[in-house]
Amino acid sequence: MEVIKKGSDNVSEVGPLGCCFPVGTENLRIR
Amino acid sequence: MKLSRFNLWVENYPEQSKYLLFNTRTQALIKIDQELKENLEQLSGSKLKENLDALRENGIIVKDEEEENLKLKDFFRQLKYESDKLTFETTILTTYSCNFKCDYCFEESVREKIFMDKDTSDLVIQWLINRAEKRNLKKIYLVYYGGEPLLNIRPIYDISWHMQDWARKSGVDFAFGVITNGSLIYPDLVDKFLSVGLKEVRVTIDGDREAHNKNRPFSDGQPSFDLIINNIKGIIDKVKVAVAGNFDRENFSSIPRLLDYLDKEGLLYKLDYFAFAPIVPRLGPKENPSAIELSHCLSFLEKDGLFNEVLSIKRELLKRKLKLRTSGLAVNACPLTMQDAGVTIDPKGLIYKCNSLLGYPEFSVGDVRNEEFNQKHDQFLNIDAWDKCPADCPYVPMCQGGCRLFSYLENKNFSDLSCKRGYFDRITPELIKLEYEKLTKQA
Numbered sequence: 243m244e245v246i247k248k249g250s251d252n253v254s255e256v257g258p259l260g261c262c263f264p265v266g267t268e269n270l271r272i273r
Numbered sequence: 274m275k276l277s278r279f280n281l282w283v284e285n286y287p288e289q290s291k292y293l294l295f296n297t298r299t300q301a302l303i304k305i306d307q308e309l310k311e312n313l314e315q316l317s318g319s320k321l322k323e324n325l326d327a328l329r330e331n332g333i334i335v336k337d338e339e340e341e342n343l344k345l346k347d348f349f350r351q352l353k354y355e356s357d358k359l360t361f362e363t364t365i366l367t368t369y370s371c372n373f374k375c376d377y378c379f380e381e382s383v384r385e386k387i388f389m390d391k392d393t394s395d396l397v398i399q400w401l402i403n404r405a406e407k408r409n410l411k412k413i414y415l416v417y418y419g420g421e422p423l424l425n426i427r428p429i430y431d432i433s434w435h436m437q438d439w440a441r442k443s444g445v446d447f448a449f450g451v452i453t454n455g456s457l458i459y460p461d462l463v464d465k466f467l468s469v470g471l472k473e474v475r476v477t478i479d480g481d482r483e484a485h486n487k488n489r490p491f492s493d494g495q496p497s498f499d500l501i502i503n504n505i506k507g508i509i510d511k512v513k514v515a516v517a518g519n520f521d522r523e524n525f526s527s528i529p530r531l532l533d534y535l536d537k538e539g540l541l542y543k544l545d546y547f548a549f550a551p552i553v554p555r556l557g558p559k560e561n562p563s564a565i566e567l568s569h570c571l572s573f574l575e576k577d578g579l580f581n582e583v584l585s586i587k588r589e590l591l592k593r594k595l596k597l598r599t600s601g602l603a604v605n606a607c608p609l610t611m612q613d614a615g616v617t618i619d620p621k622g623l624i625y626k627c628n629s630l631l632g633y634p635e636f637s638v639g640d641v642r643n644e645e646f647n648q649k650h651d652q653f654l655n656i657d658a659w660d661k662c663p664a665d666c667p668y669v670p671m672c673q674g675g676c677r678l679f680s681y682l683e684n685k686n687f688s689d690l691s692c693k694r695g696y697f698d699r700i701t702p703e704l705i706k707l708e709y710e711k712l713t714k715q716a
Contacts, residue, residue, distance in 0.1 A: 243303055243304070243305050243306075243309055243320075243324045243327065243328075244303065244304040244305075245301070245302075245303050245327065245331065246293075246302040246303060246304055246708075246709055246712050246713065247300065247301060247302040247708070247712055248301060248330075248331065249296055249298075249299025249300055249301025249302075249330070249331035249332050249333075250299055250300070250301075251299065251332070251344060251347070251348070252351070253348060253351035253352050253355065253604075254351070254355065
């Protein structure tokens, strides 16, 4: 088993966070 | 013990008999072989025993349903109330005015010649400092935005100068970025901004010359592409520059041509990162926001939507070894439902929590003239759309019941589900592969 990205119960560590809906797009903030 | 219901499998990747396993709650990504996969399916075996601690730590295996439900609740509690652990990011609009006329501009209905004045920018400074002190914030990042923010540069300098000065004295990290159409950014301006904390400039380019000039002309219809490229050349060695762009079916195929052109001009590998996103619908006229415009753009989430386009742009960037801002596997941390997070202040000093609601005062959550948010802030904060999600949906932590703006566009309220499970089913396995490629190649 190889851990590519470590998971966490702590939201501040799981990122990337942000107004980023829907998943797959970068964000809604681009004009 | 049981397998987490938030596990997603990608089979036979990156090679035959290897599997990627992604957990949407913990965001763990692991690679396993056939034997461990079979052990996991049967919840027994020597390989499972050997890796049990790591599988639990990464949330792939949980004790029982009750433990998983508690962890999910805690996940949403953290998202809502502990955003102060993250960088405090505030967007500031120096103006609603713009020297471009982009067809799809989400501020089309609210674009006005309103500029942030000195009194308001002083109040912004005070509001930010009060907020930071009250919440004991350690990192502050400002994003200047508009309209076109560089039509009104005084607040950018004033606010940043004061915030940088205060941050130095208070032991707080401070920096800022500017999101601009690229028509007014010059080396001497960058020098001036660098002295007060500028970290990054993000310029919007919508494809090659032809596609961009069609989408993003000056207000008088004149083309803007060549000027923007020249301006980027003037600043690229001084500051990080990122390129973002908007696409639909028409201009999407021109993005690789833009990348070719940037390469030919010696810019491609000097740019910091790239972010391209589908054009989204916008609220209707000021007096009737629910009469949405560009509603056909919502179709990129439907059966025949822009899945392949979204993915092919990411693959194109990865193929060229360019930096993606994200692979796309992000948690939709909606600022509307997060305490303090994602604040945007408009030129009048009104505070919003979603940029797509800018300019509609009925959706504002406060005013820099008052230290506390208004009632609307609490109404948004108390929305828990994820509570209505089907229990068997593995995407709940990433999606949280969907974008609140989309809920408004579809249901005329902010609290219902805006379920896009079909979209997730189609795109997520591919995003997991991209995430794997990104992490293993950029390591």
